[in-house]
Amino acid sequence: xxxxxxxxxxxxxxxxxxxxxxxxxxxxxxxxxxxxxxxxxxxxxxxxxxxxxxxxxxxxxxxxxxxxxxxxxxxxxxxxxxxxxxxxxxx
Amino acid sequence: xxxxxxxxxxxxxxxxxxxxxxxxxxxxxxxxxxxxxxxxxxxxxxxxxxxxxxxxxxxxxxxxxxxxxxxxxxxxxxxxxxxxxxxxxxxxxxxxxxxxxxxxxxxxxxxxxxxxxxxxxxxxxxxxxxxxxxxxxxxxxxxxxxxxxxxxxxxxxxxxxxxxxxxxxxxxxxxxxxxxxxxxxxxxxxxxxxxxxxxx
Numbered sequence: 417x418x419x420x421x422x423x424x425x426x427x428x429x430x431x432x433x434x435x436x437x438x439x440x441x442x443x444x445x446x447x448x449x450x451x452x453x454x455x456x457x458x459x460x461x462x463x464x465x466x467x468x469x470x471x472x473x474x475x476x477x478x479x480x481x482x483x484x485x486x487x488x489x490x491x492x493x494x495x496x497x498x499x500x501x502x503x504x505x506x507x
Numbered sequence: 508x509x510x511x512x513x514x515x516x517x518x519x520x521x522x523x524x525x526x527x528x529x530x531x532x533x534x535x536x537x538x539x540x541x542x543x544x545x546x547x548x549x550x551x552x553x554x555x556x557x558x559x560x561x562x563x564x565x566x567x568x569x570x571x572x573x574x575x576x577x578x579x580x581x582x583x584x585x586x587x588x589x590x591x592x593x594x595x596x597x598x599x600x601x602x603x604x605x606x607x608x609x610x611x612x613x614x615x616x617x618x619x620x621x622x623x624x625x626x627x628x629x630x631x632x633x634x635x636x637x638x639x640x641x642x643x644x645x646x647x648x649x650x651x652x653x654x655x656x657x658x659x660x661x662x663x664x665x666x667x668x669x670x671x672x673x674x675x676x677x678x679x680x681x682x683x684x685x686x687x688x689x690x691x692x693x694x695x696x697x698x699x700x701x702x703x704x705x706x707x
């Protein structure tokens with residue numbers, strides 16, 4: 417966990433220091449390439465894993481349930497905060 | 508949207524190639540993936556750090572803008588904790604780590620796969636793609652029923668890039684700065700929350 421935190425924080429530091437240079441323009445593209453590579457390998461590890469392949473339907477259902485829970489919870493909190501702190505009169 | 512489809516396509520290609528037996532297992536069995544993961548996190552950090560909108564947003568809205576990512580986090584974890592009761596074979600910490608992806612499906616699924624295996628990683632991938640997708644198709648409904656901040660909270664970490672256009676369109680351009688700020692804060696918190704719940 418510490419190494420994860422340090423990776424992100426050192427990235428933020430580097431990003432802040434380089435924010436006025438042209439270099440940061442390429443970070444987005446490089447990021448996409450790395451993500452594509454990793455997602456491809458995630459796909460491979462799923463395809464190799466017989467257990468995941470056989471249970472794909474129930475895995476999808478679990479994902480759906482967690483999505484509904486997380487999204488609805490955040491929507492309700494957003495409504496509360498909007499009404500209490502952001503809504504202007506007459507809006 | 509286009510980028511999300513491309514990501515999904517690459518994932519599917521990997522699955523298909525592996526199912527066809529065209530991928531040797533040895534390919535995955537290396538320390539390389541861990542280093543690539545750290546590279547990914549470093550790049551995510553650089554993107555957050557080089558963004559200019561953080562301070563503009565703070566100046567304009569003051570401390571109350573912090574309530575938006577706070578609400579997203581509290582609401583998501585509350586909702587996930589509640590529905591985790593429907594999934595007795597999953598621990599609460601596992602459910603929370605999936606929820607802590609906040610629609611950042613690439614980063615969260617990669618992290619979870621690395622530390623907990625491909626099954627939970629795939630759940631994280633699907634769940635967080637669904638979350639992003641729900642914003643892309645349900646934003647008008649969210650705004651109507653839950654107010655202007657709703658698609659921002661639902662969008663999680665994606666409100667600084669993929670879901671920003673649709674949010675701006677339906678919530679209005681004055682919410683763009685909030686969406687950018689919110690996306691940055693949640694983006695930063697995703698790897699921390701995910702690794703926190705996986706370490707429990």
